[in-house]
Amino acid sequence: MQIVPVNYNKQNNSFGHNHHFMDNDYSKGQKVIVAATTALGVAVSSAILAKKAGYSLKPSKMFKNIKNSYLAKVEFHDKEVISLGTGSCLGGLAGGYMIDNNPHNRRSKNREAVMQIGNISIPIITVEQFAKFGEKYGKIQKGIAAVAGIFVGVYFANFLMNKVSNLIFQNKSDERDVKATDFSAHLDDMVVAASCISDNKYVQGIARIIPVALMIPGFEVGTKKSGNH
Secondary structure, three states, rough: OOOOOEEEEEOOEEOOEEEEEOOOOHHHHHHHHHHHHHHHHHHHHHHHHHHHHOOOOOOOOOOOOHOOHHHHHOOOOOOHHHHHHHHHHHHHHHHHHEEEEHHHHHHHHHHHHHHHHHHHHHHHHHHHHHHHHHHHOHHHHHHHHHHHHHHHHHHHHHHHHHHHHHHHHHOOOOOOOOOOOOOOOOOOHHHHHHHHOOOOHHHHHHHHHHHHHHHHHHHHHHOOOOEEE
């Protein structure tokens, strides 16, 4: 597949085909590239975690017994989620740089990467801390507290990371509101909350798609554009 960067004209602040950079959307091919690099970032993070956990990375062993592989056995907690989410964001950022050389868009992608890493890391920590607090009062209360931790974490992460990004990028006009897709990356938190109430095997089965859910923030990073909040 040939990678075609989006050309930026400094004189009229526009892309090729005379579209303004804030209005032009990426092509399907460019989005495929971002999705691919995002998946690669998650895969690399998974491989590192698996290796540290003592699992073999040899394909012959990995696929010989899928039920006993790393992704089939791992319990997703803060370390795993933050690692996979960071890999996703870095992979998406790499793909975004490959398809777009516009300096304004790249700056927005950098900022979105900072935002998304915080949006992944802070909520999983608040969920686990809220769950520990709720555990004192019973199993149902533990689950309710964990769910509350998702919403508190997402909004607190957005607030805090906007402040951090303002310091790093010195551009308050690029502040970002909480989006619906922010919650889509928190399947991991929902699984933690659900597991507080029930140890049902189906709850644990849902957790297996967490790496896929964590590709969403990476894709958001790679396709971020200046002025697109």
